[in-house]
Amino acid sequence: MEEDRLFIVFLAVAVVVLLARGLAGRLRVPDAIVLVLLGLAAGFVPALPAVVVPPEVVLLGFLPPLLYHAAFFTAPREARDDAVPIFALAFGLTTVTTVAVAATLHVLVPDVGWTAALAFGAAVSPTDPVAATAVMQRLGAPPRMVTILEGESLINDGAALTIFGLAVEALGTDFTVAHGAARVAQIVLGGVAYGLVVGIVVRRIRRWIGDPVSQIIVSLVTPYVAFIPADRFGASGVLATVVAGFSIGTHGEGFLQPASRLAGTTFWRILTFLLESALFVLLGLEIREIVRAPGGRTWGTVVAVALAVSAVAIGVRLLWQLGNGPLARLVPGGRRSRADLGPRERLVIGLGGMRGAISLAIALSLPVGLGNERGLLVLLAALVVLVTLVGQAPLLPLLLLRLGLIEPERRRTESMLARKAGLQAALARLDELAEEEDVDEQTAEAFRQMLELRLERVRYFLDREGGEGRRPPDSGRVRSELVRAQRARLQVLYRKGRIGAETLREIGRELDFEDPVAVRRPPS
Template identity: 35%
Template sequence: MEILTLMGVLAGSLGLTAFARRWNLSAPLLIVLVALGVSFIPGVPPVELDPELILTLVLPPLLYSTSLDSSFSQFRATLRPIIALGVLLVVVTALVVGFTVHLLLPDLPLASALVLGAVVAPPDAVTAVAIGRRLGLPRRLMTVLTGESLVNDAAALTLYKITLAAVLGTAGSIGHGFLVFLVAAVLGIAVGLAGALLVGLIRRKLDDPLMESTIGIIVPFAVYVTAEHLHPFSSDFSGSGVLAVVAAGLYLGNRSLHAGPATRLQDSSVWASIDVLLEALVFALMGLQLPFVLESVQSNARDNGTLVVCALVVLVVTMAVRIPYVFLSATLPQAVRLFGRERAAPSWRYLTVLSWTGMRGVVTLAAATGVPLVTATGDPFPGRDEIQLFAFSVAIGTVLVQGLTLPTLIRVLKVRDPGEAERDEAEELEARSAAMKAAMAKLDELLPEMLSNLDISEERAEKLSARLKALVETRYRGAVAAISLSAEEREASPHAAFTRARKALLITQRETVLAEREAGRVDDDVVRKVLRELDLEELALTNALTSRLS
C-alpha cells in the first residue's frame, strides 16, 4: 500500500468519522458503506489489506486501549460469560461453519473449511459497543461485550494457526492442538503481566507524564511481538500476542487509578485519538477490499451462482449459531450467575441483544488474506479463494445487517437496567461524602502546621482554613444537589448558571490575552502559559457540566 494512498484513506475515513459524530450516526457503518461505494469508482487505486500490518500494528493498540478502559473487577465478575463467548463460542462457531461449508462444497477439504470457520469465528465488538454506549445499554452487558472482544481474537487466531497447520501438513494430533492453545494462553498472559510489571515500575520511577505516556504507547507492540516470537519448545508453540496485550492493558489500566492526574489525563487523550484513527482506518480498509474479492470470484473455477449461495449460507450460519448458544448457555445450571452473583437467569431481552452483537471485523479479513498461496508441498492452498470470498461476505454482511438493525432492536426491547442510575448516584454520594470528610479532617491537621510554618496570626490561619473548608463543602453540596435534579433542572439551576458565567469570563480572559499578543505586548511563550491555565480551568468546568447533563 503506497503511503499517499494510505494518507488518502485515513483522511477520508476521519472526515466520515467527524461527520458521523456531528450527526450522531454510527461511524463504522457509514465508513464501510462509503468505502464499498468508492471501491466501484473506476480509476480508484486498489488498497489491499496487509495482514501483517493489521495484526501487528493495528490490532495491539486497539485491544490495549480497550483493556485500559476496562474495569478489572467487572471483568473478573463476568469472567464466566466472557470465557463462554470469547473461547467456547469461537470453537463452536468454527466447527459449525467448517462442517457446513464442507457439506456445501464436498470437494473442499474439511481442514480448509475449518480454516474458514476459525477466520469468521471472532466477533468484533467495536460497532456493538459504540451503539450500546450511545443507546445506554446496561453496564453488565457492556462489560460482557467488551470482555468477549478482548478474548475471542486470541482464541480464534490460535485456532486459525492450528487449522492452517493441518492444511499445510505440519499439524499434530488433537492433543497437540490443545497443548498449542494452552501454551499460547499461559505464555501470552505471563508475557503481558511481566511487561506490565516492568513498565509500572519504570513509570513510578519517572514521575514524568510525557515520558510515561510515551512508554505506554510502546507497550502493546512490545508485549505482542515478544509473545508471538517466543518459542519455548519448538516453532509450533508460541505465546498469544493478543492475550499478552489484554493482560498488560488490564493490569496497567487498574494501576492507572493510582497514577498522577497529569498522566491520567494525557493517557486518556492519547488513546482516545489513537482509537478514532485506527478504527476509522480498519473499517475503510474493510470496504475497500471488494475489488480483490471480485477478482478472486472471477478467477475461481466454480459457478458464480454457487459461490453467491454458499456465501449467503455461511453468513446466515455465522450469525445464527450465536443465537441458540447464548440462550442455551443462560439455561445451564452454572450459567444462571453469568451476569453477577444473583441466581436469577438473565432477562431474555438482555440475551436477545447479546445474541445479535456478532458483527465481524478486520481481524476476519486479515486472517483470510493471510492464508498462504501454497502448501508445504508447493501445491495451491485448497479453497483459498473461497475462504477470502466467504470471509468478506461475513465481515461486511454482519456489519451491515446486524449493525443497522441493532439500534432498533435495543430501542424496541427497551434494554435498560432501571436501577443502575440509582446505584451509581448512591455510590457517588458515598464516595463524595467520604472524600469531603477526609478533606475536613486533613484541614484540621494542617491548621497547626500552617501556624508553625507560616508567619501569620492564629486568626488569619483559621480564616484560611475556613475558606478551604467552605470550598470543599460548596463543591460537595453542589454535586449532591445536582444528583437529585433532573437534566432540565440541572441546566436551569444556579450552579449551572454560575458555571456558564465562569466559562464566559474565561473566554473573555482568553480573548484579552490574545489581543495583548496581537498588539505585541506579550511574548508567545507567556501567552501559551496563561492560555494553558485558562484552558484547564474551562475544561474542568465543561466536563463537570457535561457529565451532569448527560
C-alpha cells in the same frame, strides 16, 4: 512511484476518518457502521491504487495495539463477577461458531479444504463490541450487558486466534491430535506466562516515569514487546498482549499521574479509531481485484455463501444465548452469575455479537499461499462484517426499547452519588487537616467554600424531580454560555497583551473540562 501510492492511501484513510466521524454524529449511528461502508466504497474509487496488505503487516501492525487497548480498559470487578457467562461465550461459543461456520463453508464451497474453512471460521467467530456497546451506553442499557459483551470480546479474540494459528500451521504440515494438544498447551500457557512477566516488568518501569509523553511511549511499545517475542517463540502473542494489558490496566491507577491518565486515554482512543479506520480502508482497496473475479465464482454464489455463513454465525449465537441457561447452572458459580440475566438480556446479548475490525485483521492475515481461495475468504469475511454491523446494529435500539431495558437516569444518578460521596470525604479530610493545624484557616476556608459549592450543585441534581437525578432544563446550555463568556474574555486579554499564549492555552484546557458540550463528545 511507491511514495505516491503511500501518500494516496494515507490521504484516503484521513478522508474516511473525517467523513465517518461527521456522518456517524449526524446519523446517530455507531462509527463502525459508517466506517465499513465507506471503507468498502473506497475500493471502487478509480483514483485510489489497489493494495495487497502483507499478512505479517496486519498481524504485527494492527492486532497488538487493538488487543492491548481493549484489555487495558477492561473493568476487572465486573468481569470477575460475570466470569461464567463471559468464559462460556468466549471459549464455548467461539469454538462452536468456528466449527459451524467452517462446516457451512465447506458444504457450500467444497473446493475450500477443511483447514482453510476452519481458519475462516476462526476469523469471523470473534465479536467486536464497539458498535453494540456504543448503542447500549447511549440509550442507558443495563451495564451488566455491556460488561459481558466487552469481556467476551476481549477473551474470544485469543481463543479465535489460537484456533486460527493452528489451522494455518496445519495448512503446510502434517498435523496430528497429539501434536495439536501439545501446541495448544505451548500456545496458551506460554502466552499467559510471558504476558504476566511483561505486565510486572512494565508496571515497575512506569512507576518511575512521571512524564506523560514518556508514559505514552512506554504504553505504545508494550503491546509489541508482549506480542512479537511470544509469537516468535511459539506461544500466543495475542494472549500475551491481552494478559499484559489486563495486568497493567488493573494495577495502573496507583502509579500513574492524573496528567498521564488523561493524555494516555485520549491518545489510545484516537489511535484505535485510526487503526480500525485504516483496516476498513485497506480492506476496501485490497478487495478491488477480488471483486472482479471473486475466486473464479459468480457474484451470486459469493453473496449466497456470505448470507448463509452470516445466518449461521448469528443463529448459533442466538441459540447459544437462549438455550444455555440450564447448562450454566451446572457450572460452579453459574447459578449466581445467571441471576438477573433473563431471556430479554440474553436475547440482546445474542443480537449484540457483531463482527468488526478484529475479524478483518485476521482475514487479511490469511497466508498468500492460498491463492484465489484467499481472496474469496477475505471477501466473504468483509461481507460477514457488513451484514452483521449494518443488519444487527440498527435493530438494537428497537429491541432495547421494546423489551423495556432502557435505564436513562441510572448512570447519571450513579455518577452524582459517587461525586457526593467523594466531596463529603474531601470535606471531612479538610476538617481533619484544619484541626491538626496542617493548613491555615484562611486556606481551609477557601477550599471548604469550593467543595461545598460543588456539593450543593450535586445535591441539587439529586433532589430535583424527587431524587431521580435529572438534569435541570437548559442547565447544560447555561454552563456552556458561561464557559463561552470566559473564553471571549480571555481572547480580549490576549489581544491586549495582558496575558501570553501559554496562559491562554492553560486556562483554555481547564475550560474544556467545564464545557458540557466537550464533555459529551469525547474522542473515540
